[in-house]
Amino acid sequence: MSVLKKVNKKIKADNQTGFGANAASYGGRFINKNGTANVRKEGIGFIESISWYHTMLNIPRWKFMTIIFIFYLLVNFLFASIYCLIGVEHLNGISADNFIEKFGQAFFFSAQTFTTVGYGHISPTGFLASFVASVEALFGLLSFAIATGLFYGRFSKPKAHIKFSENAIVAPFQEGKALMFRIAPYKNTNLTDAEAKVTLGMKVVENGIEVNRFFSLDLEYDRINALTLSWTLVHPITEDSPLFAFTKNDFQTQKGEVIIYLKAFDEMYSNTVAIRSSYIFKEIVYGAKFIQMFENNDNSKTLLHLDRLNSYTEVVL
Template sequence: MKVFKKTNKNLKTDNQTGFGTNAANYGGRFLAKDGSANIEKRGLPFFDQISWFHTLLRLPAWKFQIIIFSVFILVNFIFAAIYYFIGVEHLNGIVASSEIEKFGQVYFFSAQTFTTVGYGHISPEGFLTSAVASSEALVGLLGFALATGLFYGRFSRPKAHLKFSENAIIAPFQGGKALMIRVASYKNTNLTDAEAKLTLAMRIEENGVNVNRFFPLDLEYSTINSLTLSWTLVHHITEESPLYGYSKEDFTNEKGEILVFVKAFDEMFSNTVAIRTSYIFKEIVYGVKFLQMFEHSTDKTKTVIHIDKLNLFEQAEV
């Protein structure tokens, strides 16, 4: 039955995924776990392939801060070197007994000029030194404007604060079995009108040629009014499902991928946010069921959701 289903011409396919049908030129999975496309772009100069604005917005906070501080130190080092080679005698107020101390004072003068603080302890003298100092002040103003915009963009960018379970599962459901994936909101945000879509991606052989085929997986509930607790995405594996007839060994030995797309309306940003991920067959656990992850509080006045239990499951007969 399994082979028949995979080659059944009556199965509905999704031809609008954007991944194409030529399986011979694809490697690995279609989507990474973080939802990014598993694509490497070549054929252009390195700097033409990257949107620095989007890259800086998406960097982890610690990497972004390291880049900001590194650029600040590097720019001031460059200007300090320029002042030093022009001659420290053109900077009034420098008192130092060694060359390292002179360079250190020149560096901190550069930092004061770059940030437009200007304590006044050291001042430029002469046309060339003054021109460099005024140019550095302009670079500093533009640089801090750019950094401020990036900080604002990182904080104000709408983001779907949703976590997916690490594994998809095959669990008992209504006398049969179902594919289940759990998702939960983990921030103090209000998400409404949530919508989910699952797609099965497989490389199959048709007329002696390997092709990519994408099969939409119907959900028990594809939309919910409010995503306040956890939401279990349930695809009932019936005879109409492309997963019908698959056993535990099939999920272990065969290659396939479940593409997950979720979008919702964020009331705080008054905007739609979206997130995606995927599960290859080896990340699907067969014959288990998710454990309950919320309960009432001690005084029974609130519902408590345990985000750390998002991926907890136990054995179950299917």
């Protein structure tokens, strides 16, 4: 990261961000666009470093369903192989002429046992086959209990259904200019008491040493009563702003990051939801103005055009 020297030394830095002051720790950005910390943890075993519950709750839906399906197939394949090793003659009702058919019927018997369906067409005989079937039935009950808990956890997990504009902009504001970005709820949720905090992170030189410094950016409004339409967060770039001396060229050539923390109360969850994101300087458009997202229609309703979230026009500053 190149050194930024345009920050007023009288502006107080925020030392409570959790990112540290070591300039060598910067990995391209502090916060990813999806809100996760841009951190990779090493020095510990992979199994120990993973919270499987959090992982299963946070992975995309298609990955979650794929894992459940593959787990189901593998378990039944394993138990079908055990039944074949014991001998399919210990499974009453199997009628097959070759190994493939025997394995296929053992597989479907395993699926019936694992899911505790038990159609009764095939039944185990002998101690060993009966013991394996009872173990599989218990394993199936426990597996479905875990899967049900994960399904419910994913379905009921409080989540802030809020989208950020792809770019932040520097736009005319009052007699000067301001840093702006826009957010909007995109689900049929009711969010109240929305509150935002914005932090600027960049490298500065102190006593000849390059260090990371973070500065709180004051907002025109950092809290609103209800988040029903879009909300444009505005940081006036005044003499008290660390961005005061920045030009268009600075945003294009220097490296820095604007980090946003947002929380709101979701009436449906009856809980506080939180989300965060960031904009590196290259994602800040200098000299632009957002296009309004909402308008009235003929049915006395307000239309919120979510496809305009990142729409802006260029202006001269």
